[in-house]
Structure formats: structure tokens, C-alpha cells
Amino acid sequence: MKKLLIIIGCLMHFAAFAQIDNPVHWTFTAAPAGDNKVEISATAQIDEGWHLYSQFLKEGGPVPTSFQFDNAESYHLVDGVTESPAATSGYDSTFEMTILYHEKSVTFKQLITYTDPAAQIKGQVHYMVCSGQKCLPPTDVDFEVAVDATVSHAANTAQVQKDNAPADKQSPVNDSGSSILSIFLAGFLGGLAAFFLPCIYPMVPLTVSFFTKQSKTRRQGIRAAIIYGCSIIVIYVGLGLLITAVFGASALNEASSSAVFNLLFFTILVVFALSFLGAFEITLPSVFVNSIDQKSGKGGWIGLFFMAFALALVSFSCTGPLIGTLLVEAVSKGSYLGPATGMFGFSLALALPFTLFAIFPSWLKSLPKSGGWLNSVKVTLGLLELALAFKYLTNVDLAYHWGLLSRDLFLVIWIIIFGVLAFYLLGKIRLSHDSEVKTLSIPRLLLSMLALAFTVYLIPGLFGAPLKGISGWLPPQQTQQFTLGAANADKPAGSSTHKYAGLFHAPENIDAFYDYDEGMAYAKKMHKPVLLDFTGWSCTNCRKMEAAVWSDPEVLKRLKEDYVLISLYVDDRTSLSNTEKYVSKVSSKSINTIGQKWSDLQQERFNTNAQPFYVILDPDGQPTAEPRAFNLDIKAYVDFLDMGISSVRKKLTVQLSN
Numbered sequence: 001m002k003k004l005l006i007i008i009g010c011l012m013h014f015a016a017f018a019q020i021d022n023p024v025h026w027t028f029t030a031a032p033a034g035d036n037k038v039e040i041s042a043t044a045q046i047d048e049g050w051h052l053y054s055q056f057l058k059e060g061g062p063v064p065t066s067f068q069f070d071n072a073e074s075y076h077l078v079d080g081v082t083e084s085p086a087a088t089s090g091y092d093s094t095f096e097m098t099i100l101y102h103e104k105s106v107t108f109k110q111l112i113t114y115t116d117p118a119a120q121i122k123g124q125v126h127y128m129v130c131s132g133q134k135c136l137p138p139t140d141v142d143f144e145v146a147v148d149a150t151v152s153h154a155a156n157t158a159q160v161q162k163d164n165a166p167a168d169k170q171s172p173v174n175d176s177g178s179s180i181l182s183i184f185l186a187g188f189l190g191g192l193a194a195f196f197l198p199c200i201y202p203m204v205p206l207t208v209s210f211f212t213k214q215s216k217t218r219r220q221g222i223r224a225a226i227i228y229g230c231s232i233i234v235i236y237v238g239l240g241l242l243i244t245a246v247f248g249a250s251a252l253n254e255a256s257s258s259a260v261f262n263l264l265f266f267t268i269l270v271v272f273a274l275s276f277l278g279a280f281e282i283t284l285p286s287v288f289v290n291s292i293d294q295k296s297g298k299g300g301w302i303g304l305f306f307m308a309f310a311l312a313l314v315s316f317s318c319t320g321p322l323i324g325t326l327l328v329e330a331v332s333k334g335s336y337l338g339p340a341t342g343m344f345g346f347s348l349a350l351a352l353p354f355t356l357f358a359i360f361p362s363w364l365k366s367l368p369k370s371g372g373w374l375n376s377v378k379v380t381l382g383l384l385e386l387a388l389a390f391k392y393l394t395n396v397d398l399a400y401h402w403g404l405l406s407r408d409l410f411l412v413i414w415i416i417i418f419g420v421l422a423f424y425l426l427g428k429i430r431l432s433h434d435s436e437v438k439t440l441s442i443p444r445l446l447l448s449m450l451a452l453a454f455t456v457y458l459i460p461g462l463f464g465a466p467l468k469g470i471s472g473w474l475p476p477q478q479t480q481q482f483t484l485g486a487a488n489a490d491k492p493a494g495s496s497t498h499k500y501a502g503l504f505h506a507p508e509n510i511d512a513f514y515d516y517d518e519g520m521a522y523a524k525k526m527h528k529p530v531l532l533d534f535t536g537w538s539c540t541n542c543r544k545m546e547a548a549v550w551s552d553p554e555v556l557k558r559l560k561e562d563y564v565l566i567s568l569y570v571d572d573r574t575s576l577s578n579t580e581k582y583v584s585k586v587s588s589k590s591i592n593t594i595g596q597k598w599s600d601l602q603q604e605r606f607n608t609n610a611q612p613f614y615v616i617l618d619p620d621g622q623p624t625a626e627p628r629a630f631n632l633d634i635k636a637y638v639d640f641l642d643m644g645i646s647s648v649r650k651k652l653t654v655q656l657s658n
Contacts, residue, residue, distance in 0.1 A: 010560070023047040023129050023136070028143040030121070031109060037078075042067070042108040042125060054087035054100035054106075061097065062128060063138045063571070067110065069123040074116035075147070081110045101130075112147075113622065135541065136609050137570045137599045140589075147368050180341050187342035188416045190326045191349025196377045198352070205364055207354055224304060225358030229351035231308035233344065240327070240343035269389035278375075341460025352518045365507050375433050376425070376444070376456040383421045387414055394475050407475040411461045422451035464509060477507055508556055512565040519566035524619040529648040531563045531641070532615040534602045536571040536595075541614040541630045552634045558641045568598035570611060616644035620650060 025045045034041040046052050057064040066080050084107055087100035113122060121144070128138040142214045196199060207228070274280070326342045357363055390413055391404070398404045423429045425448035427437030440448075464480055506512035513519030514573040516532075524531045549555055559565060572595035582591050586603045590598075603609050606627065614628045625648035628640055 007013055021080060023050040023131070024052060024127070024139075026141055026143070028127065030147060036113055036115070036445070038114060038121075039114050040110045040112060040121060040145055042110075042143065043105065044102070044107075044127075046129070047106050048104075049102040051103045051128050052106060052127060052129050054102065055081060056087070056100055062130070062135075063126075065125065065127040066109065066415055067123060067125050069110070069121065072119065072121075075112050075114040076535055078111040078113055080107050081274050081334060083108050089285075093658075096486055114147050114530065119143045121147065128438070135536075135611060137536070137594035137595075137611070158244075163332075178336070183338050183342045184345040187326055187345025188349045189345075190323075190342075191346040193377070193381060194346070196374065197239075197354055197381075204367070205359055207358070222359050225355045227304045228308050228358075229355035231305040231475050232312070232351040232354070233347040234305075235309055235312050236323075236343040236347035239323075240340035263393070266389050266392040269385050269392065273382045273386035273389060276378050276385060278379070278431055288295075300540060350640065373444070374442070375431075379424060379431060379434070380421060380447075383417055383424070385419045390414070391473055397475070405475055405479075407477065407480045408462055409481075410475050411458055415455055415458050418451050418455040422448050422455055425451060431606055500657045506565055506567055508550050510550070510556070510559050510565050512567050514567060514569070516566055516598070519564055520617075520619070523564040523617075526564065527619060527648070527652055528564050529564065529624065529644040530617040530619070530621075531559065531565050531644070533565060533567040534570060534598065534611050534613040534615075535567055536569055536611050544632065545612050545630060548632050549634055549637050552638075555634060555641065558638070558645070562645050568601070569595060570599035571595045572598070580655060614639070614640075616647075617643075618648050624648065 011409040020534075023046060027041075027043045027045070029041045029043075030038050031041065044052055053062050053064050055064050055066060065083075083102070085102075086467060087102055087106075089100050108125075125141050125143065126138060127141075129136050251457055323343075323346065326346055329340055390410060394405045394410055397403070420429060424431075425444050430436070437444075448464065458467070461474070466477065467474065512533075513522065519530060550559065572593060574594045576592060576594060576597065580597075583589070584591050584596075584600045584604075586600060591600055592595050599609065601614065605616060606613070608627075610629060612630055615623055616625045616627075619626050625640060628637070631637070
């Protein structure tokens with residue numbers, strides 16, 4: 001009787017996990033929007049405690065909501081999909097990026113022109129929803145709306161489809177202003193750096209001299225300096241607004257999450273870096289520059305404006321790469337006001353010194369004289385831009401699973417770049433435009449020490465050190481090719497033949513299988529219990545569990561010595577072969593990718609679709625303990641693992657005795 005009660009209790013506990021969440025309900029409608037135009041609306045009603053991600057997310061974070069319309073000659077899309085109300089913004093410390101999401105309800109709209117009033121508009125919405133404790137795999141919902149529809153077509157997420165990446169919500173702690181503020185500060189620091197470039201710094205005494213000599217009174221000189229400084233701000237902010245106006249908010253947001261644009265950003269930054277290093281100069285047409293310079297000779301406000309315009313054009317060979325880098329960063333944030341905000345910070349920092357030195361000309365005496373050190377500033381910025389470029393390349397690499405930039409290789413590149421920077425600042429490396437460094441100034445010595453310290457800090461990362469201070473800039477720990485203390489020869493048999501072998505590694509250097517059948521075969525051979533880990537590459541709470549729980553010595557010891565770990569990534573987009581594809585018994589949908597296969601397995605066997613989700617199996621594939629979801633209680637996790645170990649050992653003892 002006692003054993004029966006225990007079994008019933010276990011089944012009741014297990015049943016608590018056996019649920020298919022259905023937190024989003026969709027309604028699709030069509031409304032006239034003018035001659036031969038219709039507006040398609042997709043309204044999502046979101047259950048309390050859940051949130052739906054915006055369309056406009058950066059690469060490397062959670063999966064954004066997206067819409068795909070079937071191609072048809074009878075209708076055409078106008079611009080992109082809009083969403084309202086505006087998404088809530090919050091900083092996610094796990095991804096080290098701003099996350100945009102919706103709660104309660106949101107409506108997505110797409111304007112369409114049609115030639116056939118009887119046309120049927122078909123498509124699919126791909127989205128992901130999360131709560132504070134778990135996240136559901138990305139889901140596809142098909143829709144079909146008639147152009148002249150007066151009755152809405154509704155669909156909900158009761159059928160769970162598995163197509164892309166789960167990611168769990170981390171409570172946002174900052175508002176939407178945090179991203180704008182970071183762009184402004186980056187622009188301001190860029191403007192300060194630009195002030196010390198060879199094409200701007202020597203202009204300060206000449207400009208101040210012009211104001212003092214051309215003005216009859218000190219008051220007129222101060223007014224002219226202020227107008228000049230404001231003109232600089234207007235010109236650069238105008239450039240930022242022009243970029244937004246030309247490309248539009250939709251294009252900027254698409255750029256922030258597009259692998260193609262990230263690859264383009266990488267190329268642009270490499271070109272800018274080479275320009276700063278002296279390979280070539282980026283200049284504007286001389287005819288245009290001369291025309292603006294002639295207009296700067298006019299008096300009054302117009303003359304001062306064109307004088308500032310001439311400074312911007314003449315100095316473009318130096319500031320162009322810096323401005324380009326800033327705009328790339330602003331666009332990559334996916335913010336509508338990003339380019340203008342960045343340019344405002346840049347121009348403010350650039351305009352302030354000219355204005356202040358004109359108001360207080362005696363300060364000029366304290367300025368260091370121009371010299372070879374100005375080119376050193378330029379080269380330093382070039383090396384920093386080169387390091388930044390590889391961040392965008394790794395975004396593309398991860399998106400397409402190319403496997404080009406492992407964490408090790410990325411660190412090697414950065415170690416070389418910052419090592420070269422340290423030796424350059426020490427005067428041990430000279431480029432063609434540099435003058436000989438006979439003595440080191442205090443700022444140069446301090447900067448070289450900082451670069452050298454950062455280089456040394458990076459080196460342990462080659463052997464698996466987490467480098468938590470810059471982890472957001474590095475490829476994931478799983479891409480590490482070599483970790484000290486984890487011998488490749490000790491990997492479980494069969495893992496080397498898996499299609500992911502050599503690409504991804506389990507956190508904390510745990511040997512892991514990425515295929516269910518291979519892992520179970522090895523567990524049966526070794527008579528070990530299995531920890532079945534349903535996870536995702538973009539799952540925030542999965543990363544939290546790995547960093548906070550799996551890293552604990554007691555947990556790590558058990559995972560490495562007593563278990564066979566099988567990590568099944570439900571967001572993996574790798575296509576299955578034609579012979580492996582099938583139709584799901586749960587959702588009746590076609591299973592075409594590895595991620596869909598594992599998500600379907602999770603639903604079919606365990607009747608749940610959230611990650612992270614941990615199941616302990618014996619070597620025969622039978623559950624031996626209550627499954628666990630997201631919970632940072634280390635002691636409870638140790639007890640969970642011990643229960644599985646004990647159960648398998650008892651079963652093995654019985655088998656041997658028989």
C-alpha cells in the first residue's frame with residue numbers, strides 16, 4: 001500500500017508539468033484603407049504574466065515576431081509591418097542588450113494593395129512568448145483573410161509548433177531611455193576622440209583666432225563662437241535625421257536584426273579601420289568642398305554656418321570613419337532616434353571645445369602642441385574599430401551556424417589587436433605616418449598599460465575562463481574549441497560523428513550529446529542515468545541555470561561523473577534530411593528541422609513545451625524522478641540528481657542479482 005501511494009504521488013507531481021501552455025490568442029482582420037487598398041490587422045491577446053517579443057530585436061537575442069505573406073499576383077505589400085502600442089523596453093543582463101516586448105495585447109498591421117477584390121491573403125506569423133519562469137518554443141500560426149472580409153478569422157496557439165528559439169524573460173530594469181542614453185554617450189565620447197584627430201585639433205587656434213580678430217567686441221566674438229558651435233550640432237544632427245528619413249524606421253529596425261546588415265557593418269568597419277591606420281584616406285569630392293568653403297566667406301550667421309559646414313567636410317578624412325562607426329552602432333541598436341541621438345552627442349562634444357576656447361582664449365596656452373601624437377590617436381582608434389568589427393562578424397557567424405569564429409579564434413584576434421595596440425603606444429611598433437617616439441608621456445604610458453592589462457586579461461579565456469566582464473561581446477562558451485582540463489580524447493564514443501561535433505560544447509566543459517538516440521545508446525552501454533536537457537541557444541533562463549546551478553561544484557561533479565548529458569536544442573534550424581522529415585502526431589505539422597524534432601519529442605513524451613526542462617531517464621529511457629523546470633535552488637537540484645543516480649543503481653543491482 002505504501003509503495004502504491006508513493007507511485008501515485010510521483011505521478012501527481014509529474015502531472016504538474018504535463019501541460020501545453022496556450023498564452024496567446026490571435027485574431028486576423030481586414031479593413032478597407034482606400035482605393036484598392038486593405039489593411040491586415042493581426043491582434044494578439046496575451047495572458048497575464050506572459051509577454052510576446054517585438055519584431056525589432058537585435059541579432060543574438062531572443063527570436064522576434066515576424067510575418068510572412070504568401071506570394072501572389074493579386075496583391076502586393078506596402079512598406080513593412082507596424083506594431084502598436086509601442087513595445088516596452090528593458091535591459092536584459094544575460095544578453096547584455098535591450099529587449100523589446102509586449103504584454104496584454106498588441107496589434108500588427110500590414111498595408112496591402114490588390115488587383116482582385118476576391119483575393120485571399122494568406123501568410124504565417126512566427127513568434128515566441130515567455131513568462132518570468134519559462135519560455136515556449138517559437139510558434140507558427142497560419143492565417144487567411146479575404147480582401148473584402150467583414151468577419152474576422154481567429155486562431156490560437158493551442159496547437160504548438162516548434163520552429164525557432166526559446167528565450168526566457170528576465171525582468172527589465174531599465175526603461176526605453178537606456179538605449180538612447182547609451183547611444184548619446186557613445187556619440188559624445190566619439191566626438192571627444194574626434195577633437196584630438198590630426199584634421200581637427202590644429203584647427204582650434206586658427207578658428208579661435210578668426211573669432212577674436214573678426215569681432216569688434218568680446219561680446220560679438222562669443223556670439224559668433226556660439227553660432228558656430230550650434231551650426232556644427234545642426235549639421236551633424238541633420239545627417240542623423242537624414243539617414244532615418246531616407247531609410248525609415250522600419251529599415252533601421254530590420255538592419256539591427258539582419259545578418260546581411262551585420263556582415264555589411266563588419267565590412268564597413270574594417271574599411272574605416274584601415275583608413276585610420278593609414279592605408280588610404282576617405283575624402284569627399286573637392287568640387288563640393290571648395291563650393292562650401294567659398295560660401296563660408298560670407299558674413300553673418302550664414303557665413304558662420306558654412307564655416308562650420310566647411311570644417312565638417314574638410315575633416316571628413318579623419319572623422320568619416322568615426323562617424324560611420326557611430327552610425328553603425330546606432331543603427332544596430334534598432335532605435336528610430338538612434339542616428340540623430342548619436343550625432344547630437346558627437347557634435348556636442350566636438351562643438352564645445354571650439355565654443356569654450358573662443359569664449360576663454362587664454363585656455364589655448366594650456367593645450368598641448370600639435371605633433372606626431374595626433375596620428376597616434378588616429379591609429380589607436382583604427383585598432384579599436386578593427387576589434388569592434390569582429391563583434392558584427394560573430395553575429396552573422398552564429399546566425400548561420402558557419403562555425404568560422406569560435407570563441408577561441410575570436411579571443412586570439414582580440415589578443416593580437418590589443419597586444420599590437422599596447423606595443424604601438426609604447427613606441428615599439430611604428431607605421432609609415434608615425435614619428436619616432438623618444439620618450440613616453442604619462443597619458444601614453446597609462447594607455448599602453450591599460451591595453452596590455454586587457455590583453456593579459458583575455459589570455460585565460462583561451463583555456464576556458466568565463467571572462468564574465470566582457471562575456472556579452474564574445475561568442476558563446478559552447479563554441480570554445482579547447483578548454484583546459486577537458487581532453488578531447490575523453491569525449492563519449494559517438495559524439496565525434498554527430499553533425500555538431502566540434503561546433504558546440506556543453507557549458508562548464510561537460511561532455512554532452514546533441515542527439516537523443518546517440519546519447520541513450522551510450523548511457524545504456526555505460527549503465528548511467530541520463531539528464532535530458534531541453535534547451536535553446538537563445539534561452540535566457542537556460543543560460544542562468546547553467547551559470548548559477550551547473551557551475552556549482554556538487555552539481556558539476558555529478559554531471560561529469562555520474563550522468564550522460566543529452567542537450568536537445570529546440571531552436572536549431574539545421575534541416576533534417578528528406579528521409580528524417582515527418583509529420584508530428586501532436587501538432588500534425590511537418591517536422592523539417594532538428595529543433596522541431598526535439599520540441600516535438602518533448603511534447604509527445606512529456607506533454608510540455610517550455611524550456612529549460614530537465615528530465616532524468618534510466619538507460620532504458622524511463623523517467624526516474626519528477627522533471628524540473630527553471631529553479632535556481634542548488635540543493636534541490638543536487639537532490640534531484642541524486643534521486644536519479646540512486647534509482648539507476650538500485651535497478652542495476654536488481655538486474656545483476658537476477
